[in-house]
Amino acid sequence: MSALNLNARIGVIGAGAMGAGIAQVAAQAGHQVLLLDNRPGAAAQAIDNIDRQLGKRVENGKLAAEARDATLARLHPVESAQALADCSLIIEAIAENLEAKRALFVQLESLCSAQCVFASNTSSLSITAIAAPLKHPHRLLGLHFFNPAPVMALVEVVCGVASDPALADCLYDTAKAWGKKPVHTRSTPGFIVNRVARPFYAESLRLLQEGAADCPTLDALLRETGGFAMGAFELTDLIGHDVNYAVTCSVFDAYYGDPRFQPSLAQKALVDAGRLGRKSGQGFYCYSEQAERPGPSTLPDAPAPQTCVVEGDLGAAQPLLSRLQDQGVKVIRRDGGGLLRVGDAVLALSDGRMACQRAQEDGLRNLILLDLAFDYRQATRIGISCAAGIDPQAFEQGVGLLQRAGLHVSLLSDTPALAVLRTVTMLANEAADTLLQGVASAADIDLAMRAGVNYPQGPLAWADAIGPAYVLRVLHNLQATYGEDRYRTSLLLRRRVAEGRTLHD
CATH class of the missing domain: 1.10.1040.50 (N-(1-d-carboxylethyl)-l-norvaline Dehydrogenase; domain 2)
Structure with a gap:
């Protein structure tokens, strides 16, 4: 089954920010769109707001006036569900209330033809549960847009237990024809992104x-x-x-x-x-007009070393060496276990243990641990932690080396896996469980996280890039340190490491 043709009428129920945005997307793609809201005048007001927004784009030269006029001509406010009877697709974007959504679709089923496809924009409710009261639950699926719908590329196409896979393919192709980046997902809590x-x-x-x-x-x-x-x-x-x-x-x-x-x-x-x-006006930060945004904690400048010694492979932090060489630092290479030495300081990429623990277990004095960077060649800041009792001069030597590479250095308390490494490995772990449970494919999981929340890389691809075995080791160390099930490792991650395979294999 291919995408709905442009002759297909689209109904959108709910004229709030999401419903209006979805209606705009469908109209811009070339469909006649009927917009319904139970608040008198709300649908017409939403179309007026779309007119103003598109007008600003015309004024800024980002949209042709003809395109704006054509889009507005396809948007029609309606006052009753009966007006949607001949729609080919009806998308619901009302409040997140299970009983209200169920009642709406039961009503629509009595009004619309058997060929009409029903879709819910729910972000948190079960598609299976919403469809349960219908006589033909196979016709209801999730079509989860992200806010603002005209801007955000991702659309999650969600199948409940009874959903027809052919209809899921139709909605996938339709979303793609509308200029979106759709992904398939099963109806499990949070779908993919949430x-x-x-x-x-x-x-x-x-x-x-x-x-x-x-x-x-x-x-x-x-x-x-x-x-x-x-x-x-x-x-x-x-x-x-x-x-x-x-x-x-x-x-x-x-x-x-x-x-x-x-x-x-x-x-x-x-x-x-x-x-x-x-x-x-207030959250973690203050947003009053007089408020000054506080800056990050950054260590003061330290003397810049001229030479360092690298022992073995630094793993994901290996690109840091070329950055040091570009700044004129002489890098002496020796065999070893992935350590970077400068003066009396020892630097290493975190493996999820606290610095004090690793220093004691590995017999390393003056240990400084480095956080993970997405790209050590482009990063402008690095987080570090150090073991208690580190010699102040050695600490200064380690900081100076990182600053010589052009990095701002932020000191964290001696915390396992620091900030970025902890976040990335936990994202990868959750993505691996999502893949294991058949919620979505590896490609769709990574695409969803890039297009839906603008991650620099999909978590599964990121884990493959830094090494699944390394991710597994970090998570094992986190769980051992905290003693909590929160950091348990995904069965799929453990299996792939044992098989010598990547998460995308």
């Missing part, structure tokens, strides 16, 4: 609660070292803590209290205080 993304927020929140670093520093590390568009605190401030916390609680409850999805008390405190982020 499930796999939980560690991105959770690990930063935990690091904050444990005093590893402050919000500006942790955010800067995820951006400047990890390559993410935003850090977890600025992103949750943007989303709204009421929304983000509710999604986390929903996923946590849906998975019967799995500790991997445990909500954060730090975020709950913000919600309880009404500090919801940008929309309330």
Whole structure:
């Protein structure tokens, strides 16, 4: 089954931000779109808002006036569900209430032809549960757009237990024809994005609660070292803590209290205080006109060494050596176990152990651990931790070497796996379980995380790039340190490592 042809009428129910955005997408693609809302005049008002938004694009030279006029001519407000009877596809974007959605689709089933496809834009409810009261539940699927729908590329095409796979292919092809990047997923809690993304927020929140670093520093590390568009605190401030916390609680409850999805008390405190982020003027950061955004903690300049010794392979941090050489540092190479020595300091990429633990177990004095970077050649900042009792001169030598490479250096407390490494390995672990459970393919999981939340790389591809065995070792060390099921390793990850295969094999 191919995409719906342009003669197919599209119905959209719900004229809020999501419904209006979906209606705009379908109209811009060339369909006649009927927009319905139970609030009198809301659908017409939503179309007026679309007119204003498109008008700004015309004024900025980003859209032809003819294209705007054609889009608006295809948008039609309607006042009753009966007006949608001859639609080929009806997309529901009403409030996240299971009974309300069920009642709506039961009503639509009595009005529409048997060929009409039903889709819900739900982000948290089960497609299987929504479809259960229908006489023909196979015709209902999820079509989950991301906000703002005209801008965000990702669409999750969601199949419930009874959903017709042929209809899923039709919606996939239709979303693609509308200029989107669709992915297939089964209806499990959080689908792909809202499930796999939980560690991105959770690990930063935990690091904050444990005093590893402050919000500006942790955010800067995820951006400047990890390559993410935003850090977890600025992103949750943007989303709204009421929304983000509710999604986390929903996923946590849906998975019967799995500790991997445990909500954060730090975020709950913000919600309880009404500090919801940008929309309330205060979240982790203050957004008043007079407020100054605090900067990350950065170590002062240290003397720049001229020579360092590398013993063996530094693993994912190996590109750091060429960066040092580009800055005129003489790199002497020797055999060894992946260590970088400068003066009395020993530097190594974190393996998930605390610096104090690794120093003791491996017999390393003056140990400094490095965080993971998405690209050590392009990163502008690096996070480090060190063992207690490190010689101050050795610490200064290690910091000076990193600064010589052109990196701002932020010191975290002696915390296992630091910030970026912990976040990336937990994202990869959750993605591996999502793949193991047949929720989606590896390619669709990675595409969803790139297109839906703008990650610099899909978590499975990222794990393959730095090595599944390394990811597994980090997670084992995290779990051993905390003694919590939160950091248990995915069976698929363990299996692939034992088989010598990647996560994309």
